[in-house]
Amino acid sequence: MSAPPSAPRRRSERSRRAIYDAALSLVGEIGYPRTTIEGIAARAGVGKQTIYRWWSSKADVLLEAFLDLGDGPAPPALPDTGDLAADLKAVLRATVDTLRDPRFDTPARALAAEGVVDAELGRRVVAQLLQPSLQLYVDRLRAAQRAGDVRPGIDPRIALELFVSPLAQRWLQHTAPFSYEYTDTLVDYALYGLVPR
Amino acid sequence: MSAPPSAPRRRSERSRRAIYDAALSLVGEIGYPRTTIEGIAARAGVGKQTIYRWWSSKADVLLEAFLDLGDGPAPPALPDTGDLAADLKAVLRATVDTLRDPRFDTPARALAAEGVVDAELGRRVVAQLLQPSLQLYVDRLRAAQRAGDVRPGIDPRIALELFVSPLAQRWLQHTAPFSYEYTDTLVDYALYGLVPR
Amino acid sequence: MSAPPSAPRRRSERSRRAIYDAALSLVGEIGYPRTTIEGIAARAGVGKQTIYRWWSSKADVLLEAFLDLGDGPAPPALPDTGDLAADLKAVLRATVDTLRDPRFDTPARALAAEGVVDAELGRRVVAQLLQPSLQLYVDRLRAAQRAGDVRPGIDPRIALELFVSPLAQRWLQHTAPFSYEYTDTLVDYALYGLVPR
């Protein structure tokens, strides 16, 4: 619970931040594929070896840089007004806004793509980037189950995919201009099903 | 109304096939990132220029090679036994099998990843690879609507995402060993909703 | 002595001229190394095969094009005013002028360079381009010998090199701005020798 034991003893904090900044700004400016480790090192004013010493790949740098962005404010719980549909719709609308922000979109998209092909990275992206957010849905759905608003047998881990995955899919595959109306519809369909009641 | 005037005049069919074969086999053997245009050309016994003449990128070659695989047998319609849930479950189970086949998985995954980052390619992947299959779901759902098995107001194009997107998501992000049980569950949740009936 | 037996029977005169023009103009514009057979064919409006059918190399085309330029006016004999020194100085001054003309300089220089490395081409360049001019010096020197102006034992074939080779050397190796004064000096040195008389 104390300090990490074998952690780098004289690692330069200054370089670490400069590398994060360079990586994120380059990805934003020229895109992920044209961002190179050499480019990051040059912009960060850092030797290449300093990058290779602490990270294993370009994607690795970007993932940590991206995670570093989100540090600080603890992820807030989903709202619970008692109205499950309304709460989910509100959160998904906020998600739509986030996905539309290029500062988020470009690096997140790059990491998602890399994770599709590189299984190891994919696992880390899911675990460190997605999991925390998804857990909030699980929590909210369990609360709804306790309140009798969701059928008891339902597995929340699967249930949340009914509205989260379609949205993610549309985002990743440029299938959409996704709208509030779309996410609202997803929530309605998922909650009340497709067959006549 | 005579012969096409500006169509490529004497393109070598032999080379085209050899390039498709080389691209697919290399992606299967060493993975997409380590597959190079030079490698494809070498294995196909073809000059690099012949590839650059007809395709614009490695992904482009792979997409066409992959599409070429599926040519021939027209995509069959979804079964319609009258039992919507059973029909969907059967089709999704077949999809699970396909996604598990490495001959399909590796190139499809690579194309999906590339499409995430390259919007233009993404559009083509969706339009040429995904759309035809998705249309079959739309057709089946419309038939179900006419039979009164699906609520009239439901948009089939959105409805299908409730079970297709979660499956795709789990496949792409290595989130799951996805099972028949999982896809069955997806169908049940999607059809009957999450809230108590 | 009749018509050449296996000579090309239906060769296109139009193409031949166009190829000569294209070769010479390209060499003049972009230099010999950057002149390509493809470029010549394109500018001449000719298929590449038409060039390969009749010539064996880029240098071959240029040599024939260059020879073709000089066709027509028979090479005039050297003047013989009775004053050998004056006659030689006059001819060498004219040669200086020719070598300074870029229309002559660029292709001739390219052919000379190619001939240095390619022995077979070198022989042809010497035989077809140089020999005729050199023969004129031989003739003039022989006449001078008959007139008693040159020692009887002198080999004219070697003697002419005393003033021709230095000039050629300075031209080829950019050693000079060569001047009339220089060529005059060469003639004086060569005729009267270096040692005190």
Added chain:
Amino acid sequence: MSAPPSAPRRRSERSRRAIYDAALSLVGEIGYPRTTIEGIAARAGVGKQTIYRWWSSKADVLLEAFLDLGDGPAPPALPDTGDLAADLKAVLRATVDTLRDPRFDTPARALAAEGVVDAELGRRVVAQLLQPSLQLYVDRLRAAQRAGDVRPGIDPRIALELFVSPLAQRWLQHTAPFSYEYTDTLVDYALYGLVPR
């Protein structure tokens, strides 16, 4: 005034030598035109970039490799036995031997050819390869002038061309099998002139 500031800081001596060796041996084996930078790099066990980093062209590499060969033994002065004709004949005979040595002939010829077409390289070839040798002739001729063996008004820089340029010319243009007899004749002609004494 301390260490050279902008000098190449850590150039690999090992690579430099390997590149020289590879260049010279390849030119000797397959000739200059078929020698490629890729081939030199491969034989030297060196990355292409290492060549491009330090040299600007194939000819540049070869020139330096060739100069490197001659480093070490300072070029000796021409002999001065008091007999100018004999001294010149002896030196030219030695030159004939050198020009006949394929280890010298092939690269020197290639450099000469390249220098004919590339003015900048030509200047360097002349200055670094030829000039030092020619200066020896100038020195010897000046000594002869002081001894009264050469007319006072003669410019040694031009005078030496009377026998050196013809020899060079015959060498470069394959005009001759040049012999000791030929060079002896050149010296005689040049020293005593062509006109009757």
Added chain:
DNA sequence: AGGTAATCGAGACGGTACGTCTTGTCTTACC
């Protein structure tokens, strides 16, 4: 007056080399 065969333009083809770019390792000198 056709028939036919060589020549033509066009340009795709299998190759090779180009000169550039990036990778990941390494070495040097500074701090």
Added chain:
DNA sequence: GGTAAGACAAGACGTACCGTCTCGATTACCT
């Protein structure tokens, strides 16, 4: 010992030409 700097071996990139080949479409000769 970590660092900035950057040389290094390796090798893919996309381009340019090479010399060969295959297409029709003219030709010009020869029945």
